[in-house]
Amino acid sequence: MSHILVSPLNWGLGHATRDIPIIKNLLDHNHEVTIAASGNARSVLEQEFPECRCIEFPDYPVPYSQSRFFLPKFVAFFPLILKALSDERKNLDLILAKDCYDLIISDNRLGVYSSEIPSVFITHQLHYHLPPVFWPAELIAVAMNGLVHEKYRSIIVPDNPPGSTSLAGKLSRPGSEASKKRVYFSGVLTSTHKRDGKEDLDYLVMISGPEPQRTRLEKILLPQVNTIEGGRVILLGSPGNHALQKQSDMCRVIPYASTRDKENLMNRAKFIICRSGYTSMMEIAELGKRHALLIPTPGQTEQEYLSWYYEKKCWFHSQSQYRLDLLVDIQIAQEPGYTGFPDVQKTEENVKRLYDQVLAQYIDR
Amino acid sequence: MDDLVVTGAFGLIGFYLAVILLLFAIYSVARLVYNSLISGNFELALGSTIVILVAGSLYLAIGCWLHKTDWI
Numbered sequence: 001m002s003h004i005l006v007s008p009l010n011w012g013l014g015h016a017t018r019d020i021p022i023i024k025n026l027l028d029h030n031h032e033v034t035i036a037a038s039g040n041a042r043s044v045l046e047q048e049f050p051e052c053r054c055i056e057f058p059d060y061p062v063p064y065s066q067s068r069f070f071l072p073k074f075v076a077f078f079p080l081i082l083k084a085l086s087d088e089r090k091n092l093d094l095i096l097a098k099d100c101y102d103l104i105i106s107d108n109r110l111g112v113y114s115s116e117i118p119s120v121f122i123t124h125q126l127h128y129h130l131p132p133v134f135w136p137a138e139l140i141a142v143a144m145n146g147l148v149h150e151k152y153r154s155i156i157v158p159d160n161p162p163g164s165t166s167l168a169g170k171l172s173r174p175g176s177e178a179s180k181k182r183v184y185f186s187g188v189l190t191s192t193h194k195r196d197g198k199e200d201l202d203y204l205v206m207i208s209g210p211e212p213q214r215t216r217l218e219k220i221l222l223p224q225v226n227t228i229e230g231g232r233v234i235l236l237g238s239p240g241n242h243a244l245q246k247q248s249d250m251c252r253v254i255p256y257a258s259t260r261d262k263e264n265l266m267n268r269a270k271f272i273i274c275r276s277g278y279t280s281m282m283e284i285a286e287l288g289k290r291h292a293l294l295i296p297t298p299g300q301t302e303q304e305y306l307s308w309y310y311e312k313k314c315w316f317h318s319q320s321q322y323r324l325d326l327l328v329d330i331q332i333a334q335e336p337g338y339t340g341f342p343d344v345q346k347t348e349e350n351v352k353r354l355y356d357q358v359l360a361q362y363i364d365r
Numbered sequence: 366m367d368d369l370v371v372t373g374a375f376g377l378i379g380f381y382l383a384v385i386l387l388l389f390a391i392y393s394v395a396r397l398v399y400n401s402l403i404s405g406n407f408e409l410a411l412g413s414t415i416v417i418l419v420a421g422s423l424y425l426a427i428g429c430w431l432h433k434t435d436w437i
Contacts, residue, residue, distance in 0.1 A: 075380075082374060082377060085370055089367045089369070110369070111367070111370075127437075132437075135428040135437050138437045139437065142437075151369065170435070170437075175436075
């Protein structure tokens with residue numbers, strides 16, 4: 001039995017939830033797992049794995065912007081992120097001094113690695129997307145990514161290899177030699193499972209993501225949702241907002257749903273309206289949903305790129321929240337030209353393969 | 366101090382210096398063109414404008430090429 005430290009980033013829940021199948025698989029192999037995280041990421045994993053020890057391990061400040069201009073704020077945040085990275089390295093030393101670990105799994109936490117303990121890094125962004133005019137910065141970011149990846153034995157990318165079935169497009173394309181040498185494409189990793197049952201819900205609207213853009217989207221979408229016909233459920237992704245709970249025969253507004261309830265609703269949905277975050281995209285791919293309308297978070301270059309990429313591949317229709325006309329955009333998204341994602345291997349097989357081909361070499365010795 | 370943090374700090378300083386240099390260059394060129402127009406030196410103004418346009422086009426062309434060849 002080996003002891004593994006798993007540490008996801010707490011920028012949204014996506015990092016923590018995609019680690020759930022990996023942690024489950026490690027526990028199935030009778031390994032001991034310690035979770036080092038903070039905030040909601042820690043809460044989710046604590047709930048999911050009460051048998052695992054959890055350590056409070058703060059990460060980086062979140063530079064989300066109120067306006068469309070995410071990039072300047074992100075750049076202004078660099079010194080704070082660097083300070084947080086320095087603290088993260090010091091805190092990791094304290095964690096590693098207290099216990100013995102055989103493997104470290106870092107989900108997008110740049111400073112969680114050790115030169116003495118095999119360390120692997122999970123990311124779907126080997127390549128950052130920036131507006132075309134900033135191409136020199138994009139090249140520098142590729143080189144910087146390579147410097148980070150050198151610290152790890154393997155880089156696990158939850159996507160198919162580059163090519164026609166890649167869900168992250170250029171984001172998961174390795175740029176530097178260091179990344180190319182270490183990269184392993186695991187295929188999608190998500191805690192959402194496909195369930196047998198009827199698709200009896202016409203529309204599922206998921207209003208999620210970082211504030212304040214989540215609230216903005218809520219204000220844009222809620223009035224328009226009443227104009228569409230059919231059964232619809234709106235998930236607000238806002239745990240504190242209980243006053244908003246509404247119920248009618250055809251429309252339900254749910255302030256916050258547990259991961260299980262959300263999985264159930266996603267399975268039942270014929271059509272999904274959501275942000276184009278990569279975690280949601282992996283869920284849609286896992287469930288094999290063919291019809292969705294994607295609304296990127298303004299200023300988040302990753303989501304904006306994915307929206308553009310899916311539109312180009314004719315997989316899903318995307319629309320900016322500022323130009324959204326729900327009736328029209330749903331009609332466009334349902335046109336036969338949009339095929340949905342190609343069939344992908346499911347998480348269950350992917351996680352087994354990941355264990356056998358990557359993780360086992362460090363812990364089954 | 367950790368080498369990743371040190372590299373990051375140097376990278377950050379380099380990045381901010383590059384931004385300051387770029388802003389200074391834009392300011393200097395704009396001042397040069399403005400002064401040459403004010404003083405009636407239209408050849409210098411035209412020459413500077415052509416150099417700016419060529420440099421800008423080259424920058425965009427390199428960006429397009431990198432994009433087409435999947436470098437970015």
